Amino acid sequence: MLHMLENPLQSAVPSRRTFLKLSAGAAGGLMLALRMPGSARAAGDDASFAQPFVHIRPDNTVVVLNKHQDMGQGNATGLATLVADELDADIAQVTAEFAPANAALYKNLAFGMQGTGGSTAIANSFMQYRQAGAAAKAMLIAAAAEDWGVPASEIKVEKGVLSHSNGKSATFGDLAGLAAKQEVPGEPVLKKPEDWVYIGKDFPRVDAAGKSHGSIGFFGMDHQAENMLVAVLARPPRFIAVATGFNDTEARKVKGVVDVVSVPSGVAVLATSTWPAIKARGLLDVTWDDSKAETRSTEEMARELADMTGKKGLPVAKGHGDPEAALASAARVIEVDYSFPFLAHAPMEPLDITVLFDGNSATFWTGSQFQTVDQMVAGTVLGLTPDKVAINTTWAGGSFGRRAQPDSHYFAEAALIAKARLDAGNAPQPIKVVWTREDDIKGGYYRPMVAHKARVGLDENGNVVGWHHRVASKSIMIGTSFEPFAVKDGVDSTSVEGVDELPYELPAFQAEAHNAETPVPVLWWRSVGHTHTGYVAETMIDRLAKEAGEDPLDYRLKRIKKDQRYAGVLKLAAEKAGWKDPLPDGRYRGIAVVKSFNSYVAEVAEISFRDDGTVKVEKVVCAVDCGIPVNPKNIEAQMQSGIGYGLGAILRNEVTMTDGVVDQENFDTYLPIRMTDMPEIEVHIVPSTEAPTGVGEPGTPPIGPAVANAIAAAKGEWITELPLSKHGLA
Secondary structure, eight states: OOEOOOOOOOOSSSOHHHHHHHHHHHHHHHHTTHHHHOOOOOTTOTOHHHOEEEEEOTTTTTTEEEOOSSSSSSSSHHHHHHHHHTOOEEEEEEEEEEESSHHHHHHBTTTTTSSSOOHHHHHHHHHHHHHHHHHHHHHHHHHHHHTTTTTTGGGGGETTTOTTSOEEEEEEEHHHHTTTTTTTOSSSSOOGGOOSSSTTTTOTTTTTHHHHHTTTTTGGGGGOOTTTTEEEEEEOTTTTTTEEEETTTGGGGSSTTTEEETTTTTTEEESSHHHHHHHHEEEEEEEEEEESSSOOHHHHHHHHHHHHSOOOOOTTTTBBBBBBHHHHHHSSSEEEEEOOOOBOOOSSSEEEEEEOOOSEEEEEEESSSOHHHHHHHHHHHOOOOGGGGEEEOOOSOOOOOTTTTOOHHHHHHHHHHHHHHHHTTTOOOOOOEEHHHHHHSSOOOOOEEEEEEEEEOOOOOEEEEEEEEEEEEESSSSSSTHHHHHHHHTTHHHHHTTTSSSSSSSSSSSEEEEEEOOOOOOOOOOTTTTHHHHHHHHHHHHHHHHHHHHHHHHHHHHHHSOOHHHHHHHHHHHHHTTSOOOOTTTOEEEEEEEETTTEEEEEEEEEEETTTTTTTEEEEEEEEEEOOOOHHHHHHHHHHHHHHHHHHHHHOBBEEEETTEEEEOSSSSSSOGGGGGOOOOEEEEOOOSSSOOSSSSSSSSSSHHHHHHHHHHHHHHOOOBGGGGGGTTT
16 A cells, blocks of 8 residues: 655654653652552552562562662663662562663652662762661661560560560561551761671672573563564664655555554554564565755764864863964974764674553553653643653663653654554554664664764973863764753863863863764763763873873873872872883783762773784773772673673774664664673773762763774874774774
8 A cells, every 4th residue: 555644754752841840740640659658568469568679578678769770781780789788688689670760759869850870879869868778777676676576675686587685586578567657767877988788799689580580571572462563663864854645555564564554653564463563664665755865975964073172162161271372383283183983882782672652541561761752742742741651671681871761752653653553543452663673773763973073282301381172073972961061151061071171281282073963863971971082182181191201190290280189090000010011022011090970980002913903902900990989790780781792892893874874773783792802801990989870871981092002002093993803903
C-alpha cells in the first residue's frame, strides 16, 4: 500500500518552557503516589520495612533503591555500600533495585531532577544514602528496644543481627514490621570514618551474579511480555530528512508483520518478533524529503569549523589579562590547529524500550537515564500528566551518555507508535522498540565534531607570556531544556570545559567559543568536553616543555601553584611509573593530567611501535584523586574502563559522512578497541578525606594526550588530528 504523509515535521518533544513548567508541577502530583517515611510499609505486608531508599523484607533481605541508572559503572554497588555500612548489615543480605520515576523523592541533588550523568551518582548521594541507612538502623534499634523492654543504648547491631546482653537477638527481617512503625529520626547519627566497615573497602558488586548467570529481564533488551509486538524503524539516511510517503506492500507480506506505522522520526514496522520486523523494514520503499537535511560531507564540515577558529568568537568569562597584547609582543608564537571527529557512543546494548499505553496511563521498561525528562516527554506525547507515566528502570548494557537525552527521543518515538496503534482502534498491547547496531551507529547523537586553535606566546627564555584559545563545535546544550543552566552569554560550558581555565600559572589567558550549526544531533559523550579539551591542553603543555628544554613532568609541577591536587596525582603516577628511570630500547613515555567532574586523574602511557608502524600502548599507570574512595575496586575498574574507552576512541574511532549519509554501520566499520590494543593498567588511588567525586568519566580524558605525548617523545611531533589511524599509527 502506498502512503502519502502530511505534516511530517510535527514535533513530539516539549519545548524548554514546557519542560520548566512541568518540572515545577511534577513533584506535587508524584508525591501522592508513594507512601512516605513513617508509614511506608510494603502494600499488604505489615512484616516489611519500606522507606524511600531502604526496604527490609521479612526474609532478611535489605534492598537499596537506586535513584540513578547503573549502566555498568557500579553506582548501585556504591549506594548499597553506603547503606550497608551505616545500617551494619551483612554483605550477603544486601541487594539493589531501581527506584521508580519520582523526582520529588529521587531527584539528583546536583540536577534538581531524577537522572544520572556527570559522574554525580555517588557525589550527590553520599550523605543521603548514609543517612537512609543510619535512619533505618535507628528504627530497628527502637523496635527491638520496645519489643524487648530494654534501653536502645544497650542494643548492639552487627552483620544484620541486633542483640542484647540478656541473650535476646533478632535479624533485620524479624524486626522489619515493628521498625516500620517507629518514627523516622530527623538527623540520624552517622558513623565516624574510623568506624566504617565497608566504605573505603571492597564491597562485592550487587549485579555480578545476575549478569553472570543471565537473569531473565535483567536488561531492557531482555524484557518480554505476553502479546508483545516488536517495532523497528526505517529512519532517514540523512539527519532530519522526513518521510513524505512510503509503500509497504512487500513489507506486509513478511510472516509475523502486524502493522506499519508512520511517526515523525520515520516508518515503524511492527511484528510478532524482532527478525520479521527487521526483514520487513528492508522491504519498505520510503520517499524522503532532504530539503532541510544535512547534505555535506565531513570534510566540508571540518573546514567550516577550522575557519571559525580563525575568527573572533564568544569570550569565555574566566579569562584574565590581555593575551592578544602579550602575543603581539611575544618573541615567538606557537600556533596549533586541532581537529576531532564525530564519535558514536556504541554501547554494547543499543537503545531499546517497551511501552504499554491504554489511553489513560502508560508504563515503560528501559534503561532510563533521565527519568524525569523521559516521564515528561512521554506524558506530553500521550496527553498524560507525569504521575500517569510509570518508568521501570532496568539495568543498561552501557551508555556513555547515549541514554541521557534532553529530548528523550526514543521515549517520544515509542509513545507515538503506541498512540498511533491505539488511535487506529487496536487494543492496548506492549510494544518493544528495538534499535539494531546499525541504527545505533548511524543514528546520530554523537560527540560533536570539534576544532581548536591554540596560540601561545613565549618570551626570549621560552616562558609563556600569553595563551589564546578558540573552540568551534555544535553546542550540546543550546536549544535544549538545559540551556538556561549550561549556557552563559552564548557559550556552552560543555564546549569549553577544561580550557575555560587551566591549572597552570599563565600571565594572560583567554578562551573563545564558536557555535556551529548542523542538523546532525549531538550529545554528551563519556567525559563530554574534556575528551577534546584535555587532549589539546595537555599536548600543548608538552610542546611548551620541549620549547623550554624541561622535563614534561617538572614543567607541569613548577607551574601548578593553586590547586595542589593536580600535583598530587602527577607525582603519584610518575613515581609508580618510574618516570625518571631509563626505558628499554623502543619504549617511550608520555604523561597527562586532567581534572574532570571534580576528580583529578594523571596517567603515564608507555608505548612501543609494531613492525607495521602502528602504536602499541604497553602500559598505563593511572593516579586518581576522587575524594573518599567508597569502593576502591570499583574505582580501579572505572579507571581501567575509562582508559580503554578513551584509547579506543583515539586509535580508530570516527563517524564520517558522505553527502550527509553516515559511512559507518557496525563494529566492522566503527572499529572498537580490541584485546590486542589493551595495555597493562595500574591504578593508584590518592588517600583522601575530601567528599567523594566522580569516577565514571574522569579516567577517559588523560589517555589521549598521554599517548600523543609518548608518540611525540618518540617521533618529535604531536598528533593534532584524530584518530591515530589517519596517520598510519593504528
